Each structure stands twice: as structure tokens, then as C-alpha cells.
Amino acid sequence: MKKNLHRFYVPQENIRDNTVILPAEHGNHIKNVLRMKPGDGCIVFDGTGFEYEIQLEKIYPEPEGRIISRVIAGTPGRIKLTLAQGLAKGDKMDLIIQKCSEIGVDTFIPCRSERTIVKVDLAGAAKKQERWQKIARSAAEQSHSTTVPVVAPVADLNELFKQVTPGQLAIIPWENEKTTGLKNILRGTAARDIIVFIGPEGGFSDKEITAAKYAGVIPVSLGSRILRTETAGIVVSSIVRYELD
Numbered sequence: 632m633k634k635n636l637h638r639f640y641v642p643q644e645n646i647r648d649n650t651v652i653l654p655a656e657h658g659n660h661i662k663n664v665l666r667m668k669p670g671d672g673c674i675v676f677d678g679t680g681f682e683y684e685i686q687l688e689k690i691y692p693e694p695e696g697r698i699i700s701r702v703i704a705g706t707p708g709r710i711k712l713t714l715a716q717g718l719a720k721g722d723k724m725d726l727i728i729q730k731c732s733e734i735g736v737d738t739f740i741p742c743r744s745e746r747t748i749v750k751v752d753l754a755g756a757a758k759k760q761e762r763w764q765k766i767a768r769s770a771a772e773q774s775h776s777t778t779v780p781v782v783a784p785v786a787d788l789n790e791l792f793k794q795v796t797p798g799q800l801a802i803i804p805w806e807n808e809k810t811t812g813l814k815n816i817l818r819g820t821a822a823r824d825i826i827v828f829i830g831p832e833g834g835f836s837d838k839e840i841t842a843a844k845y846a847g848v849i850p851v852s853l854g855s856r857i858l859r860t861e862t863a864g865i866v867v868s869s870i871v872r873y874e875l876d
């Protein structure tokens with residue numbers, strides 16, 4: 632498959648038989664920014680690991696194309712990586728989701744914990760989830776990923792601890808952990824399903840770390856420097872992908 636073609640995400644239901652309809656939000660971009668014409672090729676992916684090369688037949692308002700080839704994309708054996716990220720202030724979550732989608736986080740779970748500063752009500756949380764999902768989708772398009780990361784609804788940290796399964800490697804970077812390093816844990820695991828818990832700006836409380844340990848979540852150190860919450864998520868995701876894929 633040609634790598635230099637433009638790539639777009641389309642929902643699965645827009646792919647029917649040999650035809651793909653691209654959502655109208657791509658129409659303006661394709662027509663006015665990329666200046667594509669009928670007959671031009673592009674790649675679409677549906678977030679499930681399928682990728683299609685199509686030839687555009689219509690450009691605006693909803694671009695439409697004919698499928699030329701279909702491939703199952705992605706890397707077999709790739710680990711599943713979930714980032715349970717403590718809700719961070721301002722637009723830090725946007726940055727974390729964008730960068731970690733590029734790096735290869737599969738699932739984001741924004742989480743509320745004892746020291747969460749951000750106030751999110753139910754309606755606000757749903758709106759934010761939608762916004763973060765969009766960010767994840769365009770970051771995936773941008774970085775030629777064939778899967779779209781999923782942004783889960785905001786969850787409570789203690790509830791998430793209870794959902795950790797025995798087959799998962801669950802780690803919780805904690806600045807007071809002095810003996811266990813991330814490297815040793817990653818080099819000693821056979822797990823293919825990893826969940827990482829990152830604290831908000833104020834970090835985790837001792838009580839939360841006790842609950843984490845009880846649930847089988849391993850506290851790890853990231854070294855002697857204290858990283859900001861947004862840096863920690865990006866750094867750990869990169870290290871996990873580098874070590875295990």
C-alpha cells in the first residue's frame with residue numbers, strides 16, 4: 632500500500648460493499664486544503680484494524696470513493712496499552728491524549744482521585760470525552776495508525792483498581808517508590824496487556840497506593856526527577872512501547 636496517500640478515519644458503517652462515504656467534516660479539508668479531485672486516491676481506516684485504499688469519485692460535501700484494496704493493518708502481537716490518567720487541569724489532557732495517541736496508547740481512562748483538582752460534572756464529562764475522542768482520532772490519522780484509541784468515560788481511581796485482571800500488568804508510577812524501577816518490571820514481564828496509572832498534579836495519596844498494592848498494581852519509580860503529570864504519561868507510554876513491542 633502506498634504510504635504517501637492521505638489518510639482519513641471513517642466510521643465502520645460508512646463502508647458498504649465497494650463504496651466508502653467519508654464524513655462531511657473531511658469534505659472541506661479534502662476540497663479546499665488538500666485540493667483533491669475525483670480520481671485521486673486516499674486511504675481510509677475504520678478503527679478496527681482494517682485499512683482501505685480508495686479512489687475518490689465525489690469530493691464535496693461528503694466525499695465518496697470506491698474501494699481498490701483492503702488490508703488488515705497493524706502489527707501482530709502488539710501489546711495492549713491503557714493509560715489511566717489522573718484528570719489534569721486546563722488543556723493538559725488534550726496534550727496527553729494527543730501525544731499518547733501518537734505514541735500508541737490504545738485506551739485512555741481519565742480518572743478522578745483524592746487529589747483531583749478539576750471539577751467535572753456529568754454533562755461536562757461527556758462533552759470532554761467527546762472532545763478527547765476527536766483529538767485521539769485525528770492524532771491516529773496523523774501518525775498513520777490503523778486503530779483509533781478509545782477514550783473511556785471518566786472513572787474513579789478506586790473503581791479502576793478493582794477492575795485490574797490477573798493477566799494484566801498494572802503499574803502505578805509513584806515518586807515515593809524507592810526500590811522498584813519501571814525498567815525491571817517491564818523486563819521481567821510476559822504480559823501483553825498493560826495498564827498504567829498516572830496521578831494528577833498533586834499525585835497519589837498513601838491510601839491510594841495501599842489500595843493499588845492490594846489490587847495487585849505495582850508501584851514503580853521513574854527515577855529521581857519528579858515529572859509533571861502530562862510528562863509522566865507521555866514518558867511511560869513511550870518506554871512501554873519501546874521495551875515491549
Ligand code: SAH
Binds near residue numbers: 803831
Ligand atoms: N505530588 C507530587 C508529583 C506528582 S507528579 C509532587 O508534587 O511532588 C504526577 C504523577 O506523575 C505522579 O502521581 C506519578 O504517577 C508520576 N510521577 C512523576 N514523577 C515520578 C517519578 N519520579 N517516579 C514515579 N512517578 C512519577
